[in-house]
Amino acid sequence: MNQMNKSKNWYRDAVVYQIYPRSFYDTSSSGIGNINGITAKLDYLKGGPEGLGIDAIWISPIFTSPMADFGYDVANYTDIDPIFGTIKDFKNLLEQAHARNIRVILDFVPNHTSDKHPWFIESASTRDNPKRDWYTWRDPAVDNGPPNNWLSYFRGSAWQYSEATGQYYLHSFLTKQADLNWDNPEVREAMKQAMRFWLDMGVDGFRVDAVDGLSKDAELRDEPLAPYHDPAVRPYNYTDLLHPFSRDGPHLYERLNEMASVMAEYDNRFMINEAHPKGDDIVVGYAEYYAAIDPDNSAPFNFQCIYLPWQANAFRSYIDHFQSTMLPNYTPIYTLGNHDEPRLASRIGIPATRTAAMLLLTLPGMPFMYYGDEIGIENVAIFPDQVRDPFAEPGKGRDPERTPMQWDASANAGFTNGQPWLPVAADYAERNVAVQLANNASLLHLYKSLLKFRKSSVALREGSYQSIDCGEQIFGYIRKNESHSLVILLNFSDQAQPLPESLQLEEIMLSTISNRSIQNSAWLEPHEGQIRGLKLSDFNC
Numbered sequence: 001m002n003q004m005n006k007s008k009n010w011y012r013d014a015v016v017y018q019i020y021p022r023s024f025y026d027t028s029s030s031g032i033g034n035i036n037g038i039t040a041k042l043d044y045l046k047g048g049p050e051g052l053g054i055d056a057i058w059i060s061p062i063f064t065s066p067m068a069d070f071g072y073d074v075a076n077y078t079d080i081d082p083i084f085g086t087i088k089d090f091k092n093l094l095e096q097a098h099a100r101n102i103r104v105i106l107d108f109v110p111n112h113t114s115d116k117h118p119w120f121i122e123s124a125s126t127r128d129n130p131k132r133d134w135y136t137w138r139d140p141a142v143d144n145g146p147p148n149n150w151l152s153y154f155r156g157s158a159w160q161y162s163e164a165t166g167q168y169y170l171h172s173f174l175t176k177q178a179d180l181n182w183d184n185p186e187v188r189e190a191m192k193q194a195m196r197f198w199l200d201m202g203v204d205g206f207r208v209d210a211v212d213g214l215s216k217d218a219e220l221r222d223e224p225l226a227p228y229h230d231p232a233v234r235p236y237n238y239t240d241l242l243h244p245f246s247r248d249g250p251h252l253y254e255r256l257n258e259m260a261s262v263m264a265e266y267d268n269r270f271m272i273n274e275a276h277p278k279g280d281d282i283v284v285g286y287a288e289y290y291a292a293i294d295p296d297n298s299a300p301f302n303f304q305c306i307y308l309p310w311q312a313n314a315f316r317s318y319i320d321h322f323q324s325t326m327l328p329n330y331t332p333i334y335t336l337g338n339h340d341e342p343r344l345a346s347r348i349g350i351p352a353t354r355t356a357a358m359l360l361l362t363l364p365g366m367p368f369m370y371y372g373d374e375i376g377i378e379n380v381a382i383f384p385d386q387v388r389d390p391f392a393e394p395g396k397g398r399d400p401e402r403t404p405m406q407w408d409a410s411a412n413a414g415f416t417n418g419q420p421w422l423p424v425a426a427d428y429a430e431r432n433v434a435v436q437l438a439n440n441a442s443l444l445h446l447y448k449s450l451l452k453f454r455k456s457s458v459a460l461r462e463g464s465y466q467s468i469d470c471g472e473q474i475f476g477y478i479r480k481n482e483s484h485s486l487v488i489l490l491n492f493s494d495q496a497q498p499l500p501e502s503l504q505l506e507e508i509m510l511s512t513i514s515n516r517s518i519q520n521s522a523w524l525e526p527h528e529g530q531i532r533g534l535k536l537s538d539f540n541c
C-alpha cells in the first residue's frame, strides 16, 4: 500500500498544507472536524482527478487534550483525542496519505503540557513528588505575589499559585498550560520518547510549537520594561516587556539539536520550528538558527512574509536579504498564513490573493499553505457568544481564521451534519471548493496550475533565486538551474504596470489571469503575476 516516493530529502522543496483539524471536515456529525474527515479529503489534496497537488500535510495537534487551547494543551503525547478519533484512525490516515505520496507532519508541543497531564497532576501534588522538578515551581515573593515579573503571552502573570503546595508554577501561555522544565534531563528524555513513538509509526516530521521557551534564565531574573512603555499611561502587557530571560535562553539551540538528532535517527524526516528570533535584524536571527541547528533535519519557520506590508519593495528587500543567508543545505520556509494570524485574503484583499499564490509557490524551499487560502476564505465575523479562542479579547482572537472549510453550497458548507463549532463564512454558497472546481478561472484552479507547474519545473523547485529590478510596483525574480530559467513578475499594485522591454519578448508560461491573451504582453494587468520562460542572453533589465 505504501506508494511513497522514496526520494531523499523530500522536504527540500515540498509544498505543505496546514490543516486545522477541528475545521477541516467532520464525518461524525459532532460539529468538529476529525481524522477520518482528513482521510476522506485526501483525494482533494492529492491523488484524485481534482487533486490540488500538495506534497505534505501539517495537522495542528490531535493528541489527548482538554482543549483549553484546542490541542496546544496536551494531556497525553502518545494518544489521539477522542474528539478527533483513535490511533487506528490515525494509522489509517497515515497509510492512505502515504499511498498518495502525501507526507504527514504532526504538531509537537514541547514547551508545556495541559494541567491535566498526569505528569503535572503528580508534580502539583506534593513538594517532594518525583515529578516536582518536571515543571518550574517557586515560592511566592515577599509580598506573597508571583516570584518574578514574567508575563503570560496570553494575559496576566506567567505564574499561577497552587494552594496544595503553597508555591507558584510557571506558564508562558494559559494557566492550564504549565511549562515543562527543560533543564531537567528526564523531561528531555520523555519528550524524545514521545517523538519516537510517532516517528516509529511512520510520521514524516513535526512542526514544533513555541520553541522559544525551551531554555530560560536559570535565575529567573525580572524582565526589563520595553523603552517605549510608559507605566503611567497603562499597566504593562506582554509586548511592553523585553524578554531576555523567559525566552531564547542559553541552551535553546542545544535542545533543538537534541530534538533534531532524534529526527536523524530515522530516515528522511524533518522538523520545522516555530521560532521567533529576536534582534534588530531578524534575518540574522534566522541565519543563526540555520547555522546552529542541524539544517539537514530542521529549519525555522520564516513568518516575516505574513507581517510585511503588501508592497513589492518590502517583499523584494526582505526576501533578497533572507535568501542571501541561505546555504545549499538550508531549507527556506515561506508562509503567508496560519491558525494564529488573520486570513491572507483579509490582510491583502481578494484581488491580491492570486498574486500571493504565485509568490508563495514560486519561491525556493518548502512553502506552507493554510487550509482555505486556496479558495480565498476571509476572516469570519465572530459574535461575542461564538468566541471560542481562550486568547480572545473582545473583538480579537484567532477564531476568525479558524472557521470551517467551505466544501460546497449545502448546509454548513458541507463541513458537518452537526452544529459547527465556529460559524461558517456567510459567503460560503458562492465561495467553496465545488464552485471553484467547476470554474477554470477560480483561485483554486490557479493554485492547482501553480502546483502542477512547480512539480514539473526543476528550476522552480531547486533553482537559484535572483531578484531583478522592474520598478517600484513589480517584484520580479529569476529562478534558474543549469537547463532552465524562469522569470516571475508580480504586480503588487492595482494599476497596470509596463514591463521592461527585454522581458516583453519572453513567452508567458503562466499568468494569474486565466484567460489572459498573450497579445499585449508589454505590461502586467492590475495584481497580475506571470511566469515567463527566459532566454538569459536577451535579458538586460
Ligand code: GLC
Binding pocket: 069, 072, 073, 109, 173, 209, 210, 274, 339, 340
Ligand atoms: C503556538 C501555537 C498557538 C498556541 C501557542 C501555545 O504559538 O501556534 O496556536 O496557542 O503556541 O501552545
